[in-house]
Amino acid sequence: MLDDFFVRALVAGVGVALVASPLGCFIVWRRLAYFGDTLSHAALFGVALALLLESNITITVFGVSVFIAVALMFLQKRATLSADSLLGLLAHSALALGLVALAFMTWVRVDLMGFLFGDVLSASVNDITVIYVGGAFVISVMVFIWRPLFAATVNRELAEAEGVNPDRDDVVFMLLMAGVIAMAMKIVGVLLITALLIIPAAAARRFATGPEQMAVLAALIGSASVFAGLFGSLEWDTPSGPSIVVAALLFFIISISPLAALVTRNRPGPIVDGG
Amino acid sequence: MLENSGSLTRLRNAGINRGGRWLIRGVDMDVERGQIVTLIGPNGSGKSTTAKMALGLVAPDEGNVNLRDRLCVGYVPQKVSVDWTLPLTVSRFMALTGRIPRRQIDEALAVTGVSHLRNAEVRTLSGGEFQRAMLARAIARKPDLLVLDEPVQGVDFNGEILIYELIKSIRDDLRCGVLLISHDLHVVMAATDQVVCLNGHVCCSGPPVDVASSDAYRELFGTRATPTLAVYEHTHDHAHLPDGRVRHADGTITDHCHPDDSHHHAPEISEKTGAADVG
Numbered sequence: 001m002l003d004d005f006f007v008r009a010l011v012a013g014v015g016v017a018l019v020a021s022p023l024g025c026f027i028v029w030r031r032l033a034y035f036g037d038t039l040s041h042a043a044l045f046g047v048a049l050a051l052l053l054e055s056n057i058t059i060t061v062f063g064v065s066v067f068i069a070v071a072l073m074f075l076q077k078r079a080t081l082s083a084d085s086l087l088g089l090l091a092h093s094a095l096a097l098g099l100v101a102l103a104f105m106t107w108v109r110v111d112l113m114g115f116l117f118g119d120v121l122s123a124s125v126n127d128i129t130v131i132y133v134g135g136a137f138v139i140s141v142m143v144f145i146w147r148p149l150f151a152a153t154v155n156r157e158l159a160e161a162e163g164v165n166p167d168r169d170d171v172v173f174m175l176l177m178a179g180v181i182a183m184a185m186k187i188v189g190v191l192l193i194t195a196l197l198i199i200p201a202a203a204a205r206r207f208a209t210g211p212e213q214m215a216v217l218a219a220l221i222g223s224a225s226v227f228a229g230l231f232g233s234l235e236w237d238t239p240s241g242p243s244i245v246v247a248a249l250l251f252f253i254i255s256i257s258p259l260a261a262l263v264t265r266n267r268p269g270p271i272v273d274g275g
Numbered sequence: 276m277l278e279n280s281g282s283l284t285r286l287r288n289a290g291i292n293r294g295g296r297w298l299i300r301g302v303d304m305d306v307e308r309g310q311i312v313t314l315i316g317p318n319g320s321g322k323s324t325t326a327k328m329a330l331g332l333v334a335p336d337e338g339n340v341n342l343r344d345r346l347c348v349g350y351v352p353q354k355v356s357v358d359w360t361l362p363l364t365v366s367r368f369m370a371l372t373g374r375i376p377r378r379q380i381d382e383a384l385a386v387t388g389v390s391h392l393r394n395a396e397v398r399t400l401s402g403g404e405f406q407r408a409m410l411a412r413a414i415a416r417k418p419d420l421l422v423l424d425e426p427v428q429g430v431d432f433n434g435e436i437l438i439y440e441l442i443k444s445i446r447d448d449l450r451c452g453v454l455l456i457s458h459d460l461h462v463v464m465a466a467t468d469q470v471v472c473l474n475g476h477v478c479c480s481g482p483p484v485d486v487a488s489s490d491a492y493r494e495l496f497g498t499r500a501t502p503t504l505a506v507y508e509h510t511h512d513h514a515h516l517p518d519g520r521v522r523h524a525d526g527t528i529t530d531h532c533h534p535d536d537s538h539h540h541a542p543e544i545s546e547k548t549g550a551a552d553v554g
């Protein structure tokens with residue numbers, strides 16, 4: 001029999017994987033990996049703030065992520081530094097700031113490893129509720145903005161000319177990302193959130209022929225990674241968050257291996273009728 | 276007012292300034308329902324910028340642009356590159372900015388001659404094939420305003436004639452306005468109502484010359500192309516020098532050529548100009 005805590009870990013982990021994958025696809029398509037890193041690393045700063053104010057950690061992390069996301073969008077619009085270097089700089093500064101802030105708070109005992117790498121095995125029923133209620137909301141909004149957001153990803157001006165409002169959708173997407181980071185932090189930790197967002201999506205790319213398919217495949221691969229990672233961590237007594245990421249990485253490696261080429265080659269391709 | 280005038284998009288003395296430089300200035304242009312307006316001019320003359328202004332994608336830094344509300348727009352940008360990370364087939368591309376009935380998609384793919392590529396990944400298409408797919412996507416929407424930025428790039432001569440015939444028949448079917456950008460300075464679609472010649476400003480504008488009756492042109496274009504293509508004869512009161520300066524009709528030379536310098540109010544001298552004058 002599986003222990004209760006292990007079942008809760010599976011349920012929580014799969015919930016996060018399901019919510020993360022459609023967002024992860026956009027992070028891959030829009031090359032927002034550094035952006036995701038910056039937001040998730042800044043989450044540690046949110047943790048420090050929550051401990052200082054004795055406020056709800058999830059909500060505080062969400063607030064800090066939103067603030068950082070807005071600040072980043074603003075900076076990107078006017079900064080002379082390339083977006084890439086700017087984010088690279090901020091991603092790691094945010095992490096360092098969070099660590100320093102936590103170190104200053106000598107009066108609280110913090111499970112730093114838990115925040116950095118996640119502690120899915122301690123997921124409570126309350127955590128699961130937050131993940132599934134929040135996740136259902138995130139997915140509903142994603143469904144709503146999916147087509148225009150994808151259109152603006154393919155070509156922003158084309159989408160805008162044809163009635164899409166890319167600026168509005170960008171803001172909505174940032175808010176969703178901040179929400180997912182706040183929800184996922186406890187499960188995989190701030191260092192590994194981006195990995196859980198990106199790796200399943202990247203692994204799904206090879207097999208997908210459309211954006212919707214890619215999101216569904218990424219969700220499946222993400223869930224499978226959670227299962228494989230957690231059972232692996234049980235078997236070999238490895239840390240749970242990193243194990244999930246390692247499992248996802250294995251799926252990615254399989255997807256780029258010659259083995260996967262066999263599958264994709266058999267897929268119906270363009271029919272050339274010489275018209 | 277705009278409703279009555281029939282203009283889908285209207286530019287008045289519109290200009291875009293970036294970093295202190297006017298990319299384009301003083302554009303007056305109307306695209307009305309059922310009308311085809313062709314923008315021509317050398318590379319970098321501000322054609323794409325003008326089209327983006329007409330579409331409301333960039334706000335004018337001077338003058339004004341009126342784009343009618345709630346227009347259904349079909350836009351084919353000059354350059355669309357689809358990243359390899361994006362899984363996108365032609366049929367999904369067709370529904371990029373909105374759901375479209377399957378029958379409309381089929382029709383659009385058929386008239387542009389890319390039905391057989393329906394399941395192909397967009398990034399595997401050749402330049403000409405992708406251009407047709409983009410045109411198919413834009414017309415499948417049954418737009419009120421169709422904006423085509425160099426739609427025949429990468430398409431061979433026969434394909435070009437076909438696409439021009441297609442644009443005309445779409446205009447006739449949908450009664451939509453068409454803003455067409457062409458790289459050719461002298462040969463335009465015969466169905467064009469108004470040619471606007473740009474080079475940082477409007478150099479000249481007017482309808483193209485009907486060439487169907489001219490034996491010389493028939494020889495040049497071939498009998499098939501003659502009813503489709505027309506010649507545009509420029510009437511410039513100034514010339515753009517290779518260094519970017521402008522020589523006016525009165526012989527003076529200025530750094531720029533803008534509506535607010537007095538030269539443009541000099542009496543117009545009509546002359547048939549060659550490529551060198553335009554470029």
Ligand SMILES: Nc1ncnc2c1ncn2[C@@H]1O[C@H](COP(=O)(O)OP(=O)(O)O)[C@@H](O)[C@H]1O
Pocket residue numbers: 293298316317318319320321322323324325
């Ligand atoms: N956002 C921008 N900022 C600065 N310069 C620009 C911008 N967009 C276009 N340009 C410049 O404006 C000029 C006109 O460009 P464009 O409208 O694309 O010309 P065309 O379509 O006629 O080839 C070019 O010199 C181009 O380099």
Ligand SMILES: [Mg+2]
Pocket residue numbers: 322323324353424
């Ligand atoms: Mg152009």
Ligand SMILES: [Zn+2]
Pocket residue numbers: 474476477478513515532
């Ligand atoms: Zn001129």
Ligand SMILES: [Zn+2]
Pocket residue numbers: 472473478479480509510511553
């Ligand atoms: Zn001219």
